Amino acid sequence: MNANVSHLDRDAEATFSITDLANEFDVTTRAIRFYEDQNLLSPKRRGQTRIYDQRDRTRLKLILRGKRLGFSLAEVGEIINMYDSEPGEKAQLDFFIAKIRERCAMLKQQREDIEVTLAELGAVEKRCHDRLKELK
Amino acid sequence: MNANVSHLDRDAEATFSITDLANEFDVTTRAIRFYEDQNLLSPKRRGQTRIYDQRDRTRLKLILRGKRLGFSLAEVGEIINMYDSEPGEKAQLDFFIAKIRERCAMLKQQREDIEVTLAELGAVEKRCHDRLKELK
DNA sequence: TTGCCCGTATACGTTAACGTAAACGTAAAG
């Protein structure tokens, strides 16, 4: 259990060790530290030791999702930094929106690729089943 | 135009040079040759020169689609080899079907990741627009 | 014939994303 959890904001300030996160998300501690090197994470420290909170945990989850989508860590950084940055000026906002649309276009292309591939693999699987029936 | 195209199977036997394909799919010839090194392509040869046909062209298209989905070339190889291989024995077929299901599961996970990310990016874009209206 | 463009092969260089090893501190357990 966690000492720094009041009855008011229970679990809101839950913290995690590096191995906690490594186990939960099935990655190595080396990888997590590497993401920090790349400025994708910036946990608090108690002395030398890294202390991760909910926000860090969420960012890690986003990083891994980005990786599953085939994005580089640099791209992942771009994306998740969109989530919590608040650009002030108009020009910046416009640029930002353009960036977002670009990403969305890529994702939609990917989604289409997935549909096609799923259909094709489905067809191949069917052929396999047909073949199996022939054999029996 | 192509010399070796009869009126019966027009374009069915169309061939392409390496730069043809490079231009069409916007990749370098180096990349295409590299895919051949990895046994993902195996064009005919006229002397030294590589001659690509429709099947090669299709395979290249599949390779690039796989890459867009974030698969490694090794994984891409596994996938596209499913399309034209005809496994004979039952054990092989079972293994094959298992492989296919595994791939499909990954793709469905990816599709879900995409939906979530699209939704989140959509929300961020909306926030940007709201912010823009405030500024005006 | 000379340059240029396309093709070839060989080979070394590069970047990303970690893996792995070494060397050390600390704290609980036997």
Add this chain to the structure above:
DNA sequence: CTTTACGTTTACGTTAACGTATACGGGCAA
């Protein structure tokens, strides 16, 4: 008190997917 477990930093190693450089050959337009 020493082993075990977990944490740290530093640093070199590794794999994938090409990029880039070099050197060569063939065809063809000026």
